[in-house]
Amino acid sequence: MPVVKAVTCPVCGSLCDDIELTIENGRIVKVKNGCAMCEAKFLGYCCEHRVLKPMIRKDGELVKTSLKEAIRRAAEILAEANYPVLYGWSNTSCEATSVGIELAEEVGGVIDNTSVVCHGPSILSIQDVGIPSCTLGQIRHRADLIVYWGSNPWSAHPRHIERYTSFSEGRFEKSAWRGYVTKIKALVGRKKIQSAIKRLVLKKPSQISTHLEPTFVSPIMRKGRKLIVIDVRRTKTAEMADFFVQVEPNKDYELLQAFRALIRDQELAVDKVAGVPVEYLEDVADAMVSCDFGALFFGLGLTMSGAKLRNIDAALSLVRDLNMRTKFIIMPMRGHFNVTGANTVSTWQTGYPYAVDFSLGYPRYNPGETSVVDVLLRKESDAALIVASDPVSNFPHKAAEHLAENPLIVIDPHMNVTAQMADVLIPSAFVGIEAAGTAYRMDHVPIPLKKVVNPPRGILPDEEILRRILAEIRKIKKKQEAA
Amino acid sequence: MELLIRNGFVYDPVNGVNGEKMDIAIKNGKIVEKVNERRAKKIDASGMVVMPGGVDIHSHIAGGKVNSGRLLRPEDHFKDFERKTVTTRSGVGYSIPSTFTTGYRYARMGWTTVMDPAMPPLEAKHTHEELSDTPIIDKASYPLLGDWWFVLEYLKNGQIEECARHVAWMITATKGYAIKLVNPGGLEAWGFGRNVNSIDDPVPNFGITPREIIRGLCKVNKLLNLPHTIHVHTNNLGKPGNYVTALETMECVEDLADGDKPVIHITHCQFCAFKGDDWRTFESGAEEIANYVNAHSHVTMDMGQVIFTDTTTMTADGPFQYILYTLSGNKWVNHDVETETSAGIVPFHYRRKSFVHATQWSIALELALLIKDPWKILMTTDHPNGGPFIAYPRIIAWLMSRKAREATLKKINPKARSRSLLPSIDRELSFYEIAIVTRAGQAKALGLKNKGHLGVGADADIAIYGFNPEEMEPSKKYKAVRRAFKRAAYTIKGGQVVVKDGEVLKHMDGATMWLDVQLCEPCEIELNEDMKRRFKEYWTVGYENYPVTEDYLAVSHPITVKADV
Incomplete structure (x- = not known):
């Protein structure tokens, strides 16, 4: 059976171009390397709704x-x-x-x-502020701090983290995959221990569980690649992050402006911003300033909520300001x-x-x-x-x-x-299955789309x-x- | 189709023709000895100046960076747009025109060949898609190779030949034309927000100096027998005192010269001819640079003239653009490209009344006038960095007329005026010299054998300007010169009349030139295997999807080059 290699996946803005398709009798029968969305499209595009x-x-x-x-x-x-x-x-x-x-x-x-x-609001804001950005490989090779804001790549751009950010292997930064696996194992282990304790020792279980907590304190301070997620809910991506900031819906703008103040070493006279304690935010701001190369990705959670283009305005300004202290870039997570x-x-x-x-x-x-x-x-x-x-x-x-x-x-x-x-x-x-062409990845890298089967x-x-x-x-x- | 241009005053410096009244015959897109007079279509060019079509060695007209500039600046387009006509597509200007408009505007001025000087290899397809959408003119692009990890690594290990083979692969894969270096070493450092400060400042993480990169790629260029020299945007560009860096850069390849053949092109030299310790003590370093260039033959350069207008600066020099952002406070775009290069964009307004800007204006003209040999200094604005290319007629007027210079000098910042060398320079370029700095010299520096002259066998790219040098003196009637160059009476591209009286008659595709570099040993399979192996480590795009295939070029014009490795 013929196998077509290096096929570009025509689903999301990540445009993974390492898909391998097995073709049989003019139909795609097997997809290798793709995520669930990729498989679904390549295997199921010829559906009854056609x-x-x-x-x-x-x-x-x-x-x-x-x-x-x-x-x-x-x-x-x-x-x-x-x-x-x-x-x-x-x-x-x-x-x-x-x-x-x-x-x-x-x-x-x-x-x-x-x-x-x-991402219309993003474009309007770029026209106001500009945008410090880069291609995704730059993040893979260099970024030691990755922030996803109002976006959930685990579900919407499933291979983004693995190919381009936290779990990718770069020249100057190594993949955080191992750390993640250890963390998950520890989490699972902890849960097992907790439930065992619950079953065995019926009295004062809460004390023991708080005793177990401290191993997970402030992962934001550790060395190596870090992942921060800022979102209104605990998404799948947030689950795997080193640090999660839960912002109140439609309060992103306040939070962004608070960060802008914090990275300029200004003190905030309030206890909480957007429902988040200021100490938390100070930790995050610290991590932003002290990284070697930071990257902020934002999704529709930021462009289409609350202040819309003003959110992006603030986010772009935050990253621009961060370049006074370190290297920082920002990129919209494009969907189609x-x-x-x-x-x-x-x-x-x-x-x-x-x-x-x-x-x-x-x-x-x-x-x-x-x-x-x-x-x-x-x-x-x-x-x-x-x-x-x-x-x-x-x-x-x-x-x-x-x-x-x-x-x-x-x-x-x-x-x-x-x-x-x-x-x-x-x-x-x-396009990308039955017709060839060109598509641009979210970081503006043009990638050819293949025709793999006849329409x-x-x-x-x-x-x-x-x-x-x-x-x-x-x-x-x-x-x-x-x- | 046959065409006969009659009785024009012909300026063809390559063939030593200086304003002689003669006919030019064209057949099948080429210049020929003679044509059938009865059958040929005739153009009466009596009382007009006839020159080869203009050539631009350095103009950012296409690619990711240019397009980000377009996106960044709707305000730039609102004031300048072009309607759709029966023959032409609509579009917008001003400093970063849309692709169709770019082609038309060059053609209207009589320019027929334009080089885009900065193509990030990873985004080469984008550059070529835009070039294919740029009508009429022929074009080519230079891949940015001065900070490519392969180059840094091979040069660090002294593997010049290995480096040359990979550069050859890259030029062919990206359909490029020359080796471009931008702030060598500095862009890699910019990956972590740093820069290099001299040509001997080591590049972080790579242990190589800009000097080694420049020399290494200069040697590579010679090994590959590329038609153009290395095309260098120096370190420290845009910083006071950087004329020293420019001199050092030229000096560092002095010993690599063989005979009179140039081995390095210093581009937009105005931006690296700054003297002084800071912006207050800022002054012109044009004299020092001119003295050096007058005494050496291994260098060509272009001006990078500043025009007093609102424009959009864009270079691959990320750290420089960041400095420009901090200086101006204008909006700022940065775009670093993995393993290869970076880019930055900042809108900028050059003002007559600013001491620094006015001095910059003066520096470029001083360079052009103090360097005696016009074949060594070519006319550019580094479009759109010094100003949009549509300002060329004004620069031609300044070069041809002391009176035109004085008229502008009167209006600039007084401190800049008092320090300017221009009042002490009497030189006025003739049409013959203008033909050199705008076409013949450019084509020669680029190694384009069929462009920039009107000899038999040359491409029939011709510009005819409505100015009678017998009746008018260009130094006195500089406004007439400006008008003539703004709207060519005729532009002929590949033997076809594409512009008449400044109006575009035809929307046609121009060719994209690229180098098919053939290595002398059959090592291509090994090379490809090696690239394939290392691709995953370096890039986020697969080996198979990286090269630009020929179908990205509307009209592909490969030029075969036989390398010595």
Whole structure:
């Protein structure tokens, strides 16, 4: 059976590129090195929800049609529209996004990607403050302090810790894996002892258990690689951390500003910030200042809660300030495998990472005005093209409502909620499995995506479908001009 | 297709043509002896200046760093945008234009070849994707190799040949064109927030000095027979007193020169020609550098002219960018790349009334005018570090006209004015010399045989400017010079007219040049095996996914180089 090596996993922003796939009769039968999400995608992408024929809505019903007809209809809708929105892009290749931008420019629409509802605030803050960052290998080789804030990589980016941070083996920093295993063993052992004691000695069990606690005091002071997790709940990642700070929901901003004060050696006149005792915070701030290389990763827990972009503002400023004392970097934990790529392509072609409006013939950017949710809420769009995304199930209800009212073109392999509302539905190949392309990892490293199996008959990649729609639109426009 | 350019005043320094009235014949994208006069399309260039298409040896136009700069600065784009037309794509400027706009703007000025000077090897695909999206112009990129762990380790052990083989692998794998060194050793130190302070300051954890890196890579460059020299951004860049470092850097490879052939290119030299102990005692070190360059033939350099405007500084020199952030307090981006390099970005406004900025402006012009041989000092702004490339017409005017310099001198900081050497310099460059510093000299330094001249067999990349040197004197009519260079009357790229009267007529792809370095011994299998083994230790990307494949290049133009190892 042929085995394809060094395959890039098209699931999350970690873009692990060491996946090995075993192919049998044109199907993937075995996945090596991947996490649960990776396996699920490679083994289960050909599920019963897959759309295999282009469809068009006729009399309220989606009916099967030819690809040519679907593309013609899609082109008509976009060519007739005054202000269409083109949304999605984070789950497809950069090459497809590139055609998408050309298409948006041609029809004078708004092109926006999913960062508008995830790391959009991060981008706005970067535009205010800047960002000290690096590639993930730099963290693997050098970082002796890793902080995850409002993100839970154990569940959302399962191999992030193993490949790039605490458990990776670097030139200057060794993996903290052994320490973790010892800790887990100790924990399990302790629990066993405790339950044994409970069973044997019925009196005063609490005293003994407190006696056992001190071995775990202040792991933050120990040498070697340390992991700190700051979150509103004790996540899986928090379980394995050396130090966990439980912040009250929507109080991240206060906590960040408290850290900014502490690393400047200012004293806080309160006992608690965001529900955390100041002594705890002083320990964490100490660890931040005294590390050789620190890294702060933040997720949607920070971008989409409380002060939103102001949270990120504070986090970026904190890390920037930390560079006065030591080396520190910060990085957003990007979700979709190519959301970074969608931002990147959009930036080099239009100057702006998302929410780009071409209605005046040149790129305009003003999130809040030109971002797709706001366009929909104002009910301004009169057509929509959705590529590799499911906004109806994610957007605010009112925005989704207007989206469904628009003539709606969906290019997606799945029959998702948005696809069910479509007027034209064109099934596409899975990028990274059935179509090649390029994706950008969360640290902006471009990695090629492989085509490992053939798509079902007649199914094209996003890029090709978009090219055909664009060509058709140009044909229609030429005809109109001639007339 | 045949084309005939008639009666222009031709400036072609490589072939010694100095303003002679003559015809240039073009066939199939190349310059030829003659064409069928009846069939050929004719361009009347009478009363106009005809030059080879402009070449830019150092301009940050593509890649991760440039794009982070674009993302960082929406305010830079709001004031400067270009609408979509029937032939062209839309885009934005100003200091960091989007890719399409970059191509168009260069073409409008008559530039046809541009080198992106800083490509992090790990992110080479990104650079090439952007270069492929940069229309009209031909381009290439230099991989950053001065702090690559392989280089540091091999040079430390004195394994020059082994180092050369790996550098060859890297240049071919990243589709690069030359060896770029940025603050050698300093970027590795920056990985832990430190820097090196002189060319003899050892690099932490590696026990090697910048001097050894520069000399080592200079030897590697010679072993590989690369067309360009090593391209060096010196240590201590942007610090007062650093002209000493620049001199030391040039001196340290003096003995490696053979004959008159240059072995080192010091880039954006203005930024490393600072004298003085601190910003208050800051002054120009241009005279010292010029004296050295006038007495030696192993060096070429480019200016790094400062323009008084709002721009975005971006270099691979992470520690320097951090200093710039602390000086300016502006927003700051840092991006270190594992095992290879780093990068930093800080928006910056050069002000006429600032003593330091005005002195910087003066330094670059002093360098260009005090260095006697124009083949040694090329015109750049280190786009966008000194200012955006669209300011080239202004620099040409300053170089050609004492009057233009005086007009600007009048408006700058008085202390900078009184200390400037410019009032004492009478030299005014001729069109012939301008053709050298903007094209012929650049192409020669780069080793581009078919660019920068109009001899038979050269690429038909030609710029025609609406200025009549018989009727007007450029030193007096400097504003007319500026206008002429701002909007070329014609730009011809590969034999096709792409710009007329400053308007882009055609959106077409330019080629990406890269070196296919062929080692003389068949050791490639061993080399690949060695790389494969060590890949996991060094990078977080797999060996198979690292190299840039040719399909990332819109038009691939490989140049085969036979190495001596």
